[in-house]
Amino acid sequence: MKFKSLALFLVISSFFLTCILSIWKVMSTLQGLNFTNLNIAQIFIIGIFLSLSFVLIGNKINHLMKIISLSFIFSIFYFYLNETSPYWYIFGVFLITLFFTNKLKKYTMQSLKEDFITEKVTFDFITLFGIVFFAFVILFPFYIMLVTSFKTQIALLVNPLDFSLDFSKSLTELFKSYFVIFETYNFGRYILISSAVSIGTVIITLLFAIPAAYAVARLNFFGKNFLSSSILIIYMFPAIVLVIPLYTVFSQFGLRNSIFGLLIVYTATTLPVAIYMLQGYFKSIPKEIEDAGIMDGQNWFGIILKIIIPLSLPAIASVALYVFMIAWNEFLFSLMFLDSPKSFTLSRAIQYLSGDAETPRQYLMAGSVIVTVPVLLIFVYFEKYLVSGLTAGSVKE
């Protein structure tokens, strides 16, 4: 039993070490290092020795001393086996091994005798592996997007694996793609249009949604139940089935290629979610506060303006941010309604750029960085509000 759990521990821990070292190797390859072999078997075997010596040493020496010395020995071994690698790469290997051995802290020969230890070991390392895996899979495309925007098409065609940045170049050289898309492709204008459309959508949506949500949450009227249940159904209906009729009607009314046209479509498609999110919050405000307002002789306008809005600012903020992100990221309607470069939004402009096969990829990626960075910044900064918004408005993209 003990031998079985020890063997399992060695195999799983070593497998995990092999995975993170392979990711490190792949990332280093993308910095221009010339590795052509992952040497999985080799790392796996020395990883087993590392884990084995870790549990064998046990508590005989101080933990910190133990992990530093073990990682050091491991790195030297590794260096001998991969002689051509530069020192920063080996230093990275050392840090990874340090992290790995630190994670092994709770395992000793004694602890491997506990109940369910095989499942616990498996779960522990699957968790670690999962986190590394998810972080890598998610961040890698964003990393490639960013570094591609600093490279040139020719350099990438010569060596598609060299994403190292040459910091000896001047800043204007390094940021050349960004200068080009602003000067040649007019991205300044598109940023303005996208911002105007998104902010405009937020304002108009709130203007329409706050009163409606208040009525649904508080007032009694015929058709209220029908309304509140149809909200849910309406936002199940997809944009793609609206496109053809809207396109024909907008063509006849001359609303295509106009920011106004986009604004009303975006407002109408985000309104159901906004009303749904807001009415839920309004219902949680104690009715007594409003009654006090009615006593003071406030009409509904005064109640909404002076009582409801100040009390529900967090909910309004999350609706506003959520609607902003939907409008900023929206693509389908901007593809259908805008065909003059004068009225492009950022998303549409990038799609237009990609339509020309001659466009170098670094421009495309620089444009992508420009459209992505504002949303990610807003998201990171206001994550708390947005997460509650996302969960409430779950049904809508």
Place this chain on the structure above:
Amino acid sequence: MSISLSKLEKRTAYALVLPAVLLVFAIVLFPIFANVWISFKDIELKDIRIPEPRAKKIVKTISDNGSELKVIYKLRNSSLIQEIRSVKLQDKFPKNISPINLDARCNFKSKKIICDFGNWEAKYRENFELIIKNINGEKIDKDLIKSKKPILSGKADNPLLTTNFTLDNFKKVFYENNFVELLLTTFYFTFFGTVGAIIFGILAAQLVNQNIQGRTYMRGILLFPYVGPVVALAYTWTLLLDPNSGTLNALLVNFNVLETPINLLGQKYITMNILGFEFKLRLALTTVIFFEIWRYFPLAFLFILARLQAIPQTLYEAADVDGASPIQKFIHITLPQITAIISILFMIRFIWNFNKFEDIFLLTGGASGTRTLPINVYQQGFAVSDIGMGSAVSIVIVMLLISFMIIYFRLIGKKANEV
């Protein structure tokens, strides 16, 4: 007193709700019904403009001293399929000018020419000539004549409002459009995209729900693909997967995993050989499904995580006392607690994946066997320019959606209220 108060309340409520309801009705509900109308019409993209009479004015000098000019109006019907009725042209001229060869259809009175052309059939074209002279024999200012624009008017039917209907669009949708394959592709994409996103969502939520360092950062990072703009993400993946100089293929070739790059987004089938069984995998479709999972598992993750965090810790403590293994704890405590949210997520994601357009459009444009129903709406309506056909496909989508929703509310509608 109380009656008037409740009346007032009703009136207020309608005043508050009406603007939002009207807007949503005009932009969301009206088009769904308009689709039904359009889908029964034989109408193409070029027909949607209301036909109008157009004229281009050309001025030529024909006498030596410039006192006589020839004015040519290039007249045409802008529509290729519809006639315009009682077309009238009106143009103004300066003082002291009179026409020499006035057409019978026209009248020249007080510096104005008014012509009545009657009906113009579709594609109608005419070069209408008019020779004018100055009564005093002086030179006519050519630019002045040119600068006046003729005014045309005429009556034409809005091609969208005519009442000739046809069933051809639906016949074409079902018989000439590879309908079965279209439907199968849509269902593959929807089903595997949904299931994959939920499985990865459960895994990620289970991971983040452990006591690990940097848990809040991890939650933020996991949501990046969901909040990022689809255009940027789709093009980044297209670059990563590019067969010629894409990073992924270059890496796989570099580490000898592959001998030659594979075109993950451009190859319809790949032959796989597993345990001696050979089968064909829909390669491009699979890649698109993986992109879809990558982009939408964060949403499933967020919901399941919220549910996991609401499970009372005492349940797990009790299980520990009973000596339950981690797998037993997951199966007997965690899983029953998240089945309700998973069934809701499944339906929501199923419907949304079913309607997904942008992701597939940006990655493959619907080529290499990734043509789904929403892509087909776009292709029929805008690439082939057959608006009626596009609408008919939209109607098929709406009908399928309505049946999904009926199933949803029958099966798990009650559960949704409990959560």
